[in-house]
Amino acid sequence: MGGDFAPANEVRGAADALAERPGRFSVVLVGQQDRVDEELRKLEAERHTFPRKHLSIVHAPEVISMEDGPTAALRTKKQSSITVGLELQKNGKAQAFVSAGNTGAVLSASTLILGRVEGVGRPTIGALVPTVKSPCFLVDAGANVDCKPRHLFEFGVMGTIYMSALANVSSPRVGLLNVGEEESKGNETVQESYRLLKESRLNFVGNVEGRDVLKGEVDVIVCDGFAGNILLKFGESIPAFFKSKFTAFAARGIRNKFIALIARNGLRGVMKELDYQEHGGVPLLGVNGVTIIGHGRSTPKAIKNMIFRAEEMVRKDVNGQIKKALEQYHG
């Protein structure tokens, strides 16, 4: 209910997911019953063909807005779609939770309601970043702004599991985001993290600088949520920057206008890769369950992809693998 276009995009995305992969999963829509019903009626009027029997509704009267603090789901709005949805998972009535609502609220409610996977100190959010080769997984993407070396190490483990299970990368290459290539670079936390990663059984390839992120030479980039958040949001803003510069270019004469007109299509394809929506949400890793968090302005397509990803995480038992890996890599 908390997404920018909720519940319209959520309902449509769920219906699209069920239509595209019928029989693979069922979807429980958690939210204000009347508003969800209204969206379903719209789909029926359009003759949207999705298996209605695999869709159910659980009423949740309250809405956590984007302005609410991260503890709202647990303290003041216990009947929100976030709380009710996560409780379903905790009580075994669902196996995954997908939301385009308040990120902080989903994050803290997931951690507190679902608990952590054994061995995990800090659940984390990872995000796929486009590169000149295959996308790489940046972890932490903003969940933990203050991290100890042990946490950064765990991010490397969780990122490795995620990329091997969901992107079919065998032995994912792990890099540590730093200000230089040498082991001695960065602050004490980063240096100690380097040591932990190097001594582990992970496929650690060393430090990765800002200029290396888009090169695609690693599959997992480990960093704290401060650097990760800033890097990701900066990356997301690049298309708008180019659009603005290109518009200014086109305004300088008829020849430029012609060039810009022709170039637009080519650029659009390239920019699309930097578009958040295409990837459809980021996984919360390390909680005892599955949570996928989407952008507030998630499109139906993004919601659909988030549902597919959630189903895959359940099917591939990512949490079981994380637990086992943490035992193994520590030992």
Place this chain on the structure above:
Amino acid sequence: MGGDFAPANEVRGAADALAERPGRFSVVLVGQQDRVDEELRKLEAERHTFPRKHLSIVHAPEVISMEDGPTAALRTKKQSSITVGLELQKNGKAQAFVSAGNTGAVLSASTLILGRVEGVGRPTIGALVPTVKSPCFLVDAGANVDCKPRHLFEFGVMGTIYMSALANVSSPRVGLLNVGEEESKGNETVQESYRLLKESRLNFVGNVEGRDVLKGEVDVIVCDGFAGNILLKFGESIPAFFKSKFTAFAARGIRNKFIALIARNGLRGVMKELDYQEHGGVPLLGVNGVTIIGHGRSTPKAIKNMIFRAEEMVRKDVNGQIKKALEQYHG
């Protein structure tokens, strides 16, 4: 002597600077005499017209390479161009130092040989970042990976002085790089820095997120050197990313190839703004003197611009202004 194309680009850049603005300054070339002489002979053979009388050479036999540690200039190679050049400034025989050599070595040698401006805890490097409006000044750009709130505050002061003195921005707007807009965002260091900046007489406008950097709504962005370095290097790598994606686009059919061919010129202009060389080096602020540090692969044009900037910093007494401002803002 330590730049990737030294001393060719350095000598040519100095000659170009003298030719373009004769009588404004003189240049002392510090390096291996025979190699510098050789480059000067090349310019003479080309009939490069620059005022030779404003150019002198001081011999420095040793070279600090890019692989040398940051203390090499002071410990093992005391006859390097970095050490000798900075000593000239310390002894009043020069007023500024420009180098495309080993950044860490120039940074630490400048701090130790020149000393710090009164009131400055940590000298810092700032860099101009392109935005959709005017460039903004990101400080720290990589000199200090671990910072206390007091240091971040000082970066805000030094950035303000720099932008008002060298970019003619009156009352520069200062933003703090953070993971959200609210005062409560970020780790403890960032939160305390927010308080210091807010309580000061600086024109502090609040937090700036990664997505805001390119918007150009602030003139100075304050951050520690870890985030700053990663952000800058990431930004520098964007043109290569687009070039690679665009080449792949062009390879998909003759129609795409045609579009790409026409679009190339438009793109080139936009990408140029992201090019480091155009800005020509970054200032080291807070040392008792003037040091401009360039990229290892600085072109003659970049060297020329670095010399112009150094002259301007001396003429406008940036250090005197920093000293006065720190007294004023603290008081």
